[in-house]
Amino acid sequence: MSQVASxxxxxxxxxxxxxxxxxxxxxxxxxxxxxxxxxxxxxxEAELTVKPITWFPHxxxxxxxxxxxxxxxxxxxxxxxxxxxxxSTCLTLLVSVLAAYALARLNLKYRGLILSLIIxxxxxxxVTLLVPLFEIMxxxxxxxxxxxxxxxxxxxxxxxxxxxxxSFFEGxxxxxxxxxxxxxxxxLGALFKVVVPLCAPGVxxxxxxxxxxxxxxxxxxxxxxxxxxxxxxxVGIQLYQGEFAFPWPVISAALVVGIVPVxxxxxxxxxxxxxxxxxxGIKG
Numbered sequence: 001m002s003q004v005a006s007x008x009x010x011x012x013x014x015x016x017x018x019x020x021x022x023x024x025x026x027x028x029x030x031x032x033x034x035x036x037x038x039x040x041x042x043x044x045e046a047e048l049t050v051k052p053i054t055w056f057p058h059x060x061x062x063x064x065x066x067x068x069x070x071x072x073x074x075x076x077x078x079x080x081x082x083x084x085x086x087x088s089t090c091l092t093l094l095v096s097v098l099a100a101y102a103l104a105r106l107n108l109k110y111r112g113l114i115l116s117l118i119i120x121x122x123x124x125x126x127v128t129l130l131v132p133l134f135e136i137m138x139x140x141x142x143x144x145x146x147x148x149x150x151x152x153x154x155x156x157x158x159x160x161x162x163x164x165x166x167s168f169f170e171g172x173x174x175x176x177x178x179x180x181x182x183x184x185x186x187x188l189g190a191l192f193k194v195v196v197p198l199c200a201p202g203v204x205x206x207x208x209x210x211x212x213x214x215x216x217x218x219x220x221x222x223x224x225x226x227x228x229x230x231x232x233x234x235v236g237i238q239l240y241q242g243e244f245a246f247p248w249p250v251i252s253a254a255l256v257v258g259i260v261p262v263x264x265x266x267x268x269x270x271x272x273x274x275x276x277x278x279x280x281g282i283k284g
Contacts, residue, residue, distance in 0.1 A: 034259065041065065041252035048249060064253040068240070074254060076229065077236035082261065084146050084232060085214035088153035092210040093203060096158055100165035101191050105174070115163070122159035126219055137224055148224040149232070153214040161206035168202035169195060204269050215262055233258045 040048065042060040068074055103111060133152050134143075142148045172195050180190040196203060218234040225231060231239075237258065240251045 037252045037255050037259075040249055041256050043249055045247070045249060064249040065257070067247075067250050068253040068257065071250065072236055072239055072254075073228075074233075074236065074257060077231055077233040078257070078261070080146070080230055081215055081233040081258075084149045084153070085211045087146065088150045088157070088214045089207050089210040091150065091154045092157045092161055093207050095154065096161035096165055096206060097191070097196060097203070099158070099162045100169055101195065103162070104166050104169035105177075115166075118159045118162060122163075126156070130219060130223060133220065134223055144225055144227040144230060146230070149214075149217075149221055152220055152224075153210075153217060157210040157213050161210055164206050164209075165199065165202055168199040172198050208266065208269060211265065212262055215258075 039055065039057055041064050042057040042062070043054075044059070044061060044063075047054060047058060102108065103114065108114065129152075137143050137148045137152075142151075176194050176198070177187075177190040180194045181187065185193060216234060217232075221232045221235045225235070233254075237251060237254050240247060240254060
């Protein structure tokens with residue numbers, strides 16, 4: 001009997017029931033907050049405060065979305081966030097591709113130490129870097145500009161993107177680069193014409209991570225930019241709350257508008273991101 005019970009419990013913990021439960025937990029944990037924000041954005045203020053709580057809006061309305069754009073210049077917040085995230089992502093990919101290629105291909109003497117330092121730097125809490133970064137930007141007269149955010153976002157995303165790309169580059173045979181260089185390519189030409197296209201899933205995954213990190217960042221955007229015309233979306237959303245009022249339906253509508261671009265980006269590049277994460281996990 002004990003053997004039957006142990007075999008039954010083993011089959012439960014290693015079979016489909018446990019996988020189904022784990023998948024359900026991940027789905028609820030990931031989807032419930034987004035769905036709750038969406039439902040809240042479609043409710044009126046009166047329905048939001050009614051008791052007992054209503055899960056679904058009884059009379060859905062898009063007035064909150066219209067108010068979100070009329071109360072604050074939400075389109076400017078979106079544009080600033082998009083440009084800062086896009087430019088920092090491009091710069092991050094350029095630098096991380098070069099750094100990862102050097103670590104994967106060149107016989108660096110202190111390669112292990114460099115990788116350890118990259119990992120160590122990525123663990124620093126952002127709040128500990130706030131004052132030094134602020135002093136640097138003020139000394140360079142870069143405050144109240146996109147560059148004041150683009151450069152720090154690039155530095156903050158570089159460790160993760162570099163480490164991810166190193167594992168991809170190490171999986172590419174050197175013979176392909178050697179053949180390209182024999183045909184007349186320089187080492188940089190072989191990198192961008194042979195290696196990077198073969199590592200496209202990893203590059204897209206690193207780019208998505210860098211873009212999302214820049215899109216969601218709040219602390220640096222709040223500290224480095226006081227110009228209303230340069231506010232990014234996370235900073236702009238907190239302006240909707242008043243001194244004594246919290247218009248949650250309007251705030252939720254602004255949040256939904258901010259989630260949509262990232263969701264569209266992930267849906268478009270879903271296959272490449274999934275394959276990049278899977279390949280990176282297998283190689284790492």
